[in-house]
Amino acid sequence: MVPEADFPRHLECPITLGIFHDPMITKCGHTFSSAALFKHIEKQKFCPTCKKSVAFEDIVPNIAIREQVEAFRSKKAAAAKKKLEAMK
Numbered sequence: 499m500v501p502e503a504d505f506p507r508h509l510e511c512p513i514t515l516g517i518f519h520d521p522m523i524t525k526c527g528h529t530f531s532s533a534a535l536f537k538h539i540e541k542q543k544f545c546p547t548c549k550k551s552v553a554f555e556d557i558v559p560n561i562a563i564r565e566q567v568e569a570f571r572s573k574k575a576a577a578a579k580k581k582l583e584a585m586k
């Protein structure tokens with residue numbers, strides 16, 4: 499995995515503590531990376547953050563956060579490219 503320490507805190511998954519990967523939102527409004535959330539729900543049917551009951555059918559993709567992760571990644575890629583070009 500690529501270390502990504504410098505991502506904005508609102509894009510941090512409370513389970514993995516890494517940047518959201520395939521973010522999903524629960525009916526209580528909390529967002530998690532899908533793989534980590536599914537693993538949690540398989541064992542415990544409640545939200546890892548607020549402990550309200552959550553089932554698989556209560557989880558939908560968080561498009562807004564997904565777009566923010568994409569935007570952050572492309573911004574970072576553009577910055578890295580600019581840095582490389584400056585070294586030429």
Ligand SMILES: [Zn+2]
Nearest residue numbers: 526528545548
């Ligand atoms: Zn919750």
